[in-house]
Amino acid sequence: MTAISSSQTERPAPAPLDRVGRVRLNNADFWLVLACRLSVFIVLGMLAALLIVLTKSAWPAMREFGPAFLVRSDWRPNELEQPKHDAAGKILFVDGEMVMETLAPTFGALPVIYGTAISSAIALAVAVPIGLGSALFLVRLAPKFLIAPVSFLIEFLAAIPSIAFGLWGLFVMAPFLQSTVEPAIKKSFGMIPGLRWLFFDGNRELPLVGRDMLCGGLILGVMILPIITAVSRDVLRAVPRTQIEGTLALGATWWQSCREMLRYSRSGLFGAVMLGLARAAGETMAITMVIGNNFQIKASPFAPAQTMSSLLANEFAEASGEMHRSALIEVALVLLLMSLLFNVVARYLVVGKSANTSSAH
Amino acid sequence: MISIASNYYARLAKAHSFTMQIVCTAFAMIILVLLALVTAFLLYHGFTSINLAFFTQTPSGDIQNPGGMLHGLMGTAILITIASTVGIPLGMLTGVYLSEYASNSVLAGPTRFVADVLAGVPSIVVGILGYELLVVPLGDYNGWAGAIALAFIMVPIVARTTEEMLRLVPKSYREASVALGATKAGTILRVVIPSATGSLVTGIMLAIARVAGETAPLIFTALGSRFLPVIREPSPYFHPTDLQHPFPSLTKQIFDYATGPYPEQKRLAWAGILVLISLIFVLNLSIRYFATRTRRTAT
Numbered sequence: 001m002t003a004i005s006s007s008q009t010e011r012p013a014p015a016p017l018d019r020v021g022r023v024r025l026n027n028a029d030f031w032l033v034l035a036c037r038l039s040v041f042i043v044l045g046m047l048a049a050l051l052i053v054l055t056k057s058a059w060p061a062m063r064e065f066g067p068a069f070l071v072r073s074d075w076r077p078n079e080l081e082q083p084k085h086d087a088a089g090k091i092l093f094v095d096g097e098m099v100m101e102t103l104a105p106t107f108g109a110l111p112v113i114y115g116t117a118i119s120s121a122i123a124l125a126v127a128v129p130i131g132l133g134s135a136l137f138l139v140r141l142a143p144k145f146l147i148a149p150v151s152f153l154i155e156f157l158a159a160i161p162s163i164a165f166g167l168w169g170l171f172v173m174a175p176f177l178q179s180t181v182e183p184a185i186k187k188s189f190g191m192i193p194g195l196r197w198l199f200f201d202g203n204r205e206l207p208l209v210g211r212d213m214l215c216g217g218l219i220l221g222v223m224i225l226p227i228i229t230a231v232s233r234d235v236l237r238a239v240p241r242t243q244i245e246g247t248l249a250l251g252a253t254w255w256q257s258c259r260e261m262l263r264y265s266r267s268g269l270f271g272a273v274m275l276g277l278a279r280a281a282g283e284t285m286a287i288t289m290v291i292g293n294n295f296q297i298k299a300s301p302f303a304p305a306q307t308m309s310s311l312l313a314n315e316f317a318e319a320s321g322e323m324h325r326s327a328l329i330e331v332a333l334v335l336l337l338m339s340l341l342f343n344v345v346a347r348y349l350v351v352g353k354s355a356n357t358s359s360a361h
Numbered sequence: 362m363i364s365i366a367s368n369y370y371a372r373l374a375k376a377h378s379f380t381m382q383i384v385c386t387a388f389a390m391i392i393l394v395l396l397a398l399v400t401a402f403l404l405y406h407g408f409t410s411i412n413l414a415f416f417t418q419t420p421s422g423d424i425q426n427p428g429g430m431l432h433g434l435m436g437t438a439i440l441i442t443i444a445s446t447v448g449i450p451l452g453m454l455t456g457v458y459l460s461e462y463a464s465n466s467v468l469a470g471p472t473r474f475v476a477d478v479l480a481g482v483p484s485i486v487v488g489i490l491g492y493e494l495l496v497v498p499l500g501d502y503n504g505w506a507g508a509i510a511l512a513f514i515m516v517p518i519v520a521r522t523t524e525e526m527l528r529l530v531p532k533s534y535r536e537a538s539v540a541l542g543a544t545k546a547g548t549i550l551r552v553v554i555p556s557a558t559g560s561l562v563t564g565i566m567l568a569i570a571r572v573a574g575e576t577a578p579l580i581f582t583a584l585g586s587r588f589l590p591v592i593r594e595p596s597p598y599f600h601p602t603d604l605q606h607p608f609p610s611l612t613k614q615i616f617d618y619a620t621g622p623y624p625e626q627k628r629l630a631w632a633g634i635l636v637l638i639s640l641i642f643v644l645n646l647s648i649r650y651f652a653t654r655t656r657r658t659a660t
Contacts, residue, residue, distance in 0.1 A: 028546035036458035039451045040472050043516060047475045050482065053493045133388030141385060150389065152649065157396045159641050161574020163612050164403060164634050167619050171627070172402050222395055229392065253378035275481075282483025284577040289620060309485050309577070316489065316581055329489060336486045343481035347474075 050336065058330035060323060065107060069330060072108025075295050077315070077324040079105060107327035109334065111297045115213070115305040116335075119287065120280040122217025122301065123224055128273055131228030136258055138229075139236045151230075158226035166289035169219040170211070174290055177218075178210025182302060197299045206302050209292060214301040216291035220283055224276040231275055231350060235268035236261055271349030278342035282335065284309040308335045400638070407635025410628035415636075420587045424623050430633050432589045436504075436609035437573065439590060439602055440583065443508035444572055448515030449565055455516070456523025461549050473524075479517040487513050488578035496582060504590060504608030507583025511575060515568040522564025526557045559651040566651075570644040574637055576612040585613035611637060 061069065083091045084101040092099040134154075138147060186208065189195050199206055239261050247257040262269065292304020293314055306314075308331050319325040418429035455476065463469030487510050495506035530553050538548040554561070579585070584607040591603055615633040618626040 032546040036454045039454035130388045133385040137385040137389040163576045253374045255378035255381040284485040332489045
């Protein structure tokens with residue numbers, strides 16, 4: 001007893017608790033709370049700024065074109081001079097001279113919305129089965145020593161920047177598609193009467209270019225694979241053990257119990273897919289480099305196309321007038337609202353359903 | 362009869378199950394093969410294209426001998442430094458608020474929601490916001506706009522990881538600190554944050570790795586340039602950074618060279634990607650190192 005008390009008295013006085021290292025914390029509580037509140041307001045303001053600034057800049061285009069902007073497919077940034085037609089569709093002549101009329105610039109976003117939808121759909125068609133299958137592998141099949149390295153590699157795939165995928169797609173995948181895959185598909189399926197639309201545009205045979213909708217969709221699929229795999233792995237891991245053991249005890253095979261797992265966590269898995277979809281729709285650089293950047297709606301996946309993000313990347317810096325810029329910003333606003341929607345739905349579905357989503361590694 | 366039929370279905374189910382096991386394994390292998398394919402091509406083309414000039418020269422204007430990417434490396438480094446200086450404190454303070462102060466605040470729910478939503482905003486849209494807010498008023502594409510756009514992308518990542526990592530710090534640490542008479546700020550700054558340092562560094566590196574590869578937000582803000590981002594005029598010896606004018610970055614230069622027509626410039630693009638990927642790989646490895654180290658010290 002005495003020994004303890006004497007050792008306490010001999011010990012040097014402890015450092016005051018209102019210090020960090022040598023810095024005294026005068027009114028630290030006050031300043032820390034103030035700084036935290038301030039940054040919280042800045043974060044809230046960031047989203048507000050996005051919505052307000054984009055809406056304000058897109059306002060001229062919204063007023064000019066109205067909701068029809070979303071369903072029209074002309075995109076003409078410059079004035080167009082063309083011969084005037086009369087009511088019967090003939091070109092008008094006055095004194096032997098063609099009468100010219102000037103068409104004002106006009107904008108419609110349907111082709112890029114279509115491009116974004118189809119390329120994302122191709123991406124999901126590739127990434128969802130592979131992602132879910134790999135997640136099942138990691139949760140139910142993989143030997144212990146494989147789980148950590150495979151997870152690390154999948155996360156590294158997620159960390160590769162968009163521009164690297166773009167470069168790879170442009171110089172490796174697109175030439176490969178053009179020289180090998182697409183001719184093979186054409187050779188195998190080109191003769192089937194119902195599939196003529198794949199290879200012909202009207203009567204014109206489509207050239208196989210490699211840089212097309214298919215290539216864009218595939219590269220997006222590769223890019224969203226890691227996030228779909230990682231999130232659905234975490235969702236599947238959170239299925240209660242008793243659920244799996246119950247099915248096995250009733251005599252289910254491995255796959256039957258897996259289906260039970262998938263059914264049990266279907267909303268979380270849907271959330272994982274939505275996250276992937278949001279990523280695919282907003283992806284810019286890679287798809288700009290491989291999709292061919294042609295503003296058109298074509299049924300065939302072998303035709304070059306354009307997405308909302310690639311249109312912005314291509315035209316925004318060189319926009320030719322106020323209305324052009326405003327129309328581009330309206331496209332950006334549509335893109336923003338769409339990805340907000342996907343993210344909110346995904347968040348609503350995934351939160352609370354996954355074991356340990358973001359600190360997974 | 363019945364036993365034969367059920368036996369048949371059981372065997373069918375087993376065969377089906379076995380097939381699906383193989384399919385799932387094959388799918389996981391596909392991911393690994395894809396990763397191998399991507400990295401193999403990037404490494405091969407990168408290593409055959411990289412040379413010393415890449416690190417020491419700026420674009421020469423000569424198509425046959427296009428120089429290097431010193432300007433891009435410098436530009437990206439400066440952009441990341443400024444973005445980190447702005448974005449990391451902002452994100453960390455938000456994370457601290459969400460984890461330590463928000464328990465009885467009306468701001469908590471909305472802030473968490475907004476941070477989550479911001480993390481999913483397409484980066485090209487961030488670029489357009491930067492254009493409207495910082496390029497139009499200043500009259501020219503400039504480095505500040507690029508750096509702030511990158512900071513915008515860092516904030517939600519840092520905020521979310523900070524919150525999650527601070528939540529992992531056991532409650533008993535905080536209680537012990539308060540019991541010893543520390544104030545709330547003292548507890549946070551001296552106990553909670555130091556015991557989570559490793560994982561906080563993880564979050565920061567994650568954010569840096571993410572913005573280092575970003576191109577889309579830079580096209581409309583920093584634009585890119587072919588010169589070193591310095592002011593030449595005032596003195597021949599001291600060159601302050603020129604953030605008022607179009608600003609070079611590694612990723613934008615790679616994009617320009619890759620989509621351009623000249624083969625020598627394409628080789629430079631491959632070399633640039635190699636440097637970028639190596640940087641990100643090193644960051645990722647150190648993230649794992651820090652993550653495992655904290656886990657060990659925590660237990």
